[in-house]
Structures are given as C-alpha cells and as structure tokens.
Amino acid sequence: MSYERVYRMNLIMRINHWLMVIAFVACAITGFYIAHPFLVFETGEIIDSYVMGYVRLIHYLGAIFLDVILIVWLYLFFFGHHAYFKFIFPFKPRLKEALQMLKHYFTLKPEDRPETGDRMDALNAWGFLLFIILFKALMLITGFAMLSPQITSANTAIPGGQYVFSGIGAIAYLLFGDLATIRLAHHVMAWILIVFVIVHVYLEVWREAIWKEGDMSIVFSGYKFVRKKK
C-alpha cells in the first residue's frame, strides 16, 4: 500500500495558526484576570507594581494580533493557497459532505467518509467559518466597544483613531444595548471559543489516531498523507 503526500497549509496559514494559538492563550488568561483579578499585590507602593496595567497591555496586544490574523484569514478566504470559500461553496454538496463527515464521526465506517482529496473537509470549514467569523468578529467588536471610552484624540497615534474604536464599538451597542451587557457577551463568547478550541484539538487528535494519515503534521509541516487507491 502506498501513501500520497498532499499539501494542505502553506507557510502563511501555519504562521497564522500558531500566532493565533499564542494570542488566544494570552488573551484568555489575561482576560480572566481582568474579569476577576485572582492575584492581588499589596506591595504598599504603587510605583513597585503595574500588574493590571501589564495584563491589560498583553490582552490588547493579543487582541491586535487576533484582529490582524482575522484580516489575513479573510484574505486567505478568497485568495489563499486553497481559497477557503471553495471548501464551503458550492453550498449544497458541501453541506451534504459536512453532514456525511458528522455521520462518519459516529459510525467510523470508511464508506461514510467523504472524498476530500487535498482540501479541508466541509465540516471543519463550516466550523472554522462559524466560530472565527462569528465569535472572533463579535469579540473584536465588543472589545472595541469596551476600549473606546478610554481612547481619546490624546492617546491615539493615528489621527482620528478614536473614531475607529467608537465607530466599530457602536455596532456592539446596536447588538447588545449597553456596556454591561457588552461585557457579559464578551465573557460568554470567550467561553464558547475556549470550548471550540478544546473540541478542535480533540478532533484533530482523533483523526490522527483513527485515520492514521498524519493529520497532526498538517499544521507543522503543511503536508499530510492520503492513502492511494488501488
């Protein structure tokens, strides 16, 4: 029996993925600290500690990374090595494929597994699209809404930068109404993203273990192996 090596993720996609991992973990940890400061420092002199300041700085830097990653991701959606929209459109056959893949997760039968060749299967593509667009875009919008009160013309380097924040934040006000609810939505969506990441890692490990085609190495080397048919 022989294997064929297929190219799945190019360098930009892999860099994007790992930067997202680092930024996401940083944002999650710092985000929980901001919501509930579990470490309390009582040095006695304010000058000695700047904990919350640094934590918030890391949170914002992580958020900026995630925002840039989102923009790169949107570019790759249309013009990537494997343009992402091909995994989702044409709509009907891909939806059927996604449902079939869902069936395969439970029956494990080889005949249920859709033929995907050298591209991502539709279920994964739908999942990433839903969670990355919906929740990351919403996280961005709600985050900007919470940041915008403290951004004035005095502390943005870009002329008119405060209008970017308040303008994008205004969408969050339309969706959730007020700052308290926006904060709650940001918190709940963070949890949904964490659950998504856990399930995502599990499914990749599952594919590696059950299919034995080297799915895990896609994200490191860019290649996986597909069994050649006779």
Added chain:
Amino acid sequence: MKEKLEKELKDLIKKCDARLDELEREYGRQSGFIEWLQFRGISRRSFLKWSAIMSATLMLPPVFTKRVARAAEIAPRIPVIWLHFAECTGCTESILRSANPTIADIILDYLSLEYHDTVMAPSGEFAEKSLYDAMKKYKGKYICICEGSIPTNNNGNYLRIGSKAVTGLERAKEVVKDALAVISIGHCASYGGPQSAYPNPTGSKSINEALGINSVIIPGCPYNSSSLVGTVLYFLLFGKLPPTKGGRPVFAYGKRIHDTCPRRAHFDAGEFVRTWGDEAAKKGFCLYKVGCKGPLTYNNCNVPGWNEDISSPIRSGHGCIGCSEKAFWDKMAPLEKPIEARTLPGIEAVADHVGWALVGVAFAGMGIHAVYSHFKSKSINNQGEKPCCKNEENE
C-alpha cells in the same frame, strides 16, 4: 488651524455676551442674589471660584468664568416648574437637606420655582391653582424639570397627583406641552428607576419613553446638582441645551467613572480591596473586587465631586453602583460583588459557571466519543477493514 479656532472662540464669546445682554434686559439684573449668597455664608470670592469650577465642568475655557457668574446671577429669574412623579423625592431631598448647601444647591433653591410639590407653601387646590397660573403666565417660557417615572399600565392609574387626582401621564403631557425646555433629572425620570425594574408591574417608563419627547436626561440616584445647574447655565449662555450623547449631556456624562477615578492607579497596580475593612481598604486600594461598576458607568462624580468637591462615592470608600446607567439594578447587580458576578439573563447563572459547565459537557462528550471510537475501530478492524479508506489491503 489656530487662527480658525481663535476666530470661532471669539464668535462664541460675542454670541454669548449678546445673549446674556438680551436675557438681562428681559429678566432684569438679579439684585438680591449676591446678598442672598452672603446671607447663606458664601462670599463673592468663593462664588467666583465656583464659577471657575463650573466653567471647567462645562468644558469651557477660563475666559467664560465671568460669563458663567453672570449667567448664574440671571439663572434664578428663569421660571421653573418642577414636577414629581413616581419616585422617592430623594433627588429633591439631596439638594434641600444638605448641611452645607453648595452654590449649585442654593441656585436650585433660589430658582424662580413657580411650582414644586415638595417645597411650596400652598397645598391642595391652591397648589393646583398656582401650577395653572404659572403655566398660563409663562406659557412657552418656563423650564420644566421632571423628577420620577410615569406608570403607564392600567391607564396610568398607579399614580394620581393633586386635588383633582389626575394621573401622572395626564399631568406630564399638560405641563410639558408648553415648556421651553424639558429636563429629566434623577434615574427614575431618565431611565425609569427601580420601579421599572423587572418585572415592572406598574409599567413605569422614563419621561422620554412615556411622552415620546426628547428631553435632556440627567441620570443618577440622586443626580449631581452641578450637572443640573451646568445644564441650566449652558442653556442661559448659549440659548440651547448642551450637546448630548444618548440623551445625557456630554460635559457631565462624557467620561467613565473608571477613567477619572482617584483610585485608578491602584487598579493598574493590581492592588485590590478583597473584603470590607481589610488592610487594603484602609490603604484606599481599588474597589473593583468588591463590586465597583466604575468601568461600565458614565458620570462625573469624580470630577466636580459631590458637595463642592468634599467627596464622591468612590473617594468615600464604596465602589460605584452604576446609578447613571440604564437599568442598573438589573444589569449591575449584585452591587457588592465583582463585575463578573452578574448572572446571565434567563438562566440565573454566572458566566464562568456556564463556561465551566460547557467545558465539562465538552470533555464528557469527548471522553465518551473517544472510548466509543476505540472499540468501534477495533470491531471494524476485526472485519478486515480500516476506518480510513475503503477497498484497502491490510498493511
């Protein structure tokens, strides 16, 4: 750019002076006001100091200080009708009963109050009469200040006012119709108050919602008197109500409590009070962990301060409860727990508990699926197949 701004400022000053001259001609220069202030123990000097503070509060340059003082002298001549609806009268009490009334309080006290349920001498039908007389006499000229929310369920029968027992809704419509400007003060008039908290049996609504008008709202429980006087002074100086954002004057509600907080440095340093009265509380550390809602609240408590900058809620040692935000009792509760302790609407659980539950469900599902996959793939292997691809030889 600089010349343009200077020209704009000069134009503004000219306009403002012309307006004040016109007002003085109309209402006459207030003669007794300074004497009244001195009687209340306030010197001309501290009055001018207060004028400087007020012009800073209104975000005006120092050149406006004497114009603010002039406007403050005219202010008491503006006829005001002050209405009370469903509320605790706390907003009025907070200015009437202060031990050391501030100049803002005195101006409110000294306003040409044509009608004010709480402080007026007449009662019953005579009170009604003075209301209607004032409405007729100053038609289209009086400022209507509304305090309290308006119950709307059951035709507004939950609130009946005065000797004729008219409903609050009728009274408000009647008076607001001929007003020059309407200002809603306090949380009840601005957003509906505690009586409109869930489940809101009386259908209480804010003045703007109940009447469908667009008045300036000055929320707070109680409101800060400098915000109301600032709005009145702005109206006198420029002939229009101050610029607003979401109905609230920007000069007072343009910044969050958190951004002007005297304890902000402790927040950034990560120094928090954990329980009331601990060592950190004595040192004046940040109140975020004992429920301060400053990061979610727009108000100016920390800037002009309360009672002539004697103190403000956070300076006195308790966190902000967010009383100038819409529906704060529903959205900011519990008031003395950290922000993240708010329960999700509908399921009465904290976001973190829901999150942990979701993670637990995910892990349980994954575990079951992993074990299932193990045995299922074994059984498929035993049949001579692999779960990966069909029609394949064994290795």
